[in-house]
Amino acid sequence: KNQVEQSPQSLIILEGKNCTLQCNYTVSPFSNLRWYKQDTGRGPVSLTIMTFSENTKSNGRYTATLDADTKQSSLHITASQLSDSASYICVVTGGGNKLTFGTGTQLKVEL
Amino acid sequence: NAGVTQTPKFQVLKTGQSMTLQCAQDMNHNSMYWYRQDPGMGLRLIYYSASEGTTDKGEVPNGYNVSRLNKREFSLRLESAAPSQTSVYFCASRPREASSYNSPLHFGNGTRLTVT
Numbered sequence: 001k002n003q004v005e006q007s008p009q010s011l012i013i014l015e016g017k018n019c020t021l022q023c024n025y026t027v028s029p030f031s032n033l034r035w036y037k038q039d040t041g042r043g044p045v046s047l048t049i050m051t052f053s054e055n056t057k058s059n060g061r062y063t064a065t066l067d068a069d070t071k072q073s074s075l076h077i078t079a080s081q082l083s084d085s086a087s088y089i090c091v092v093t094g095g096g097n098k099l100t101f102g103t104g105t106q107l108k109v110e111l
Numbered sequence: 112n113a114g115v116t117q118t119p120k121f122q123v124l125k126t127g128q129s130m131t132l133q134c135a136q137d138m139n140h141n142s143m144y145w146y147r148q149d150p151g152m153g154l155r156l157i158y159y160s161a162s163e164g165t166t167d168k169g170e171v172p173n174g175y176n177v178s179r180l181n182k183r184e185f186s187l188r189l190e191s192a193a194p195s196q197t198s199v200y201f202c203a204s205r206p207r208e209a210s211s212y213n214s215p216l217h218f219g220n221g222t223r224l225t226v227t
Contacts, residue, residue: 004153034215043115043201043218044154051213089153099216101153 002027004092004102012108017080021105023073023090031093035064035075038087038104047075047088080109113137117202117219124192124226132187132222134202141207143185144216145169145177147198154201160185162207192226199223 004025013019025033032051036044048059050066050073057064061084063076077084090102118133136143141162146154156169160179174196176188185204189196203216 032213036215042220043203044216045218046215049213049215099156101155103151103153 002092002094002098002100004090004100006088006090006102006105008105009103010106010108012110013080015080015082015109015111018076018078019080019107021075021077021088021107023075023102025071025073025090025092025100027071027092027094027100029095030068030071031095031097033066033073034091034093035062035073036089036091038089040086044089077107082109082111085109115202115204115217115219117200117222119222120220121223122225124189124224126193126226128192129188129190130192130224131189132200132202132224133184134186134219135184136202136204136217137183138204138217139182140204140217141182142205143179144203145175145185145187146201146203147171148201148221149198157187157200189224192224194226197224197226 007022034049035047037047038044048057048064061078066073085108087104087106089104092100115136144159145157148154155171157175158169158177160166163182166177178186200222202219205214205216
């Protein structure tokens, strides 16, 4: 069964600190992996996409990595801001263009 | 740019009542989707429409019906609401279903539905 597991479930950090969110998947075959950010009361918004041949991709203070061999991805947030407080969702596209969603990591950035 | 617009934002129903959730997108996308989001679970696909005139069941279609009214609009209907349908419902769209695996989903801001 295709699964996407994210860790930690929730995380609290101080403003200005870095953090790393993890995503492990068992989806096969693999097409791509996308990270979404979901602010409270809003719909998810795409942050970045990782394809099979990509190891690292940055989008501002967000850096995503992908290890297709171990089926793991991470999202690193540098110099966190209060506006980074949100749920971060990992979504893997598999065969037949089918999406499998993770349950998300709830990040809270505090002063 | 409005993107994907969902109405209503909030709704409370009693068991057995019916309602229709509305969704419209202004990005000229061919494919539209309805998801539900429940605590501790990933987003689950209810129904989707790959293109105008077609609809298909997703992972959790029971208790729901959909209508692709035109290219812009995709509605979700609950004929007889049950407490198990208490959830947050998201509509999404993207340019096309086939060969679109690199296109992100564009989500609306959700309808928060409570069934008592």
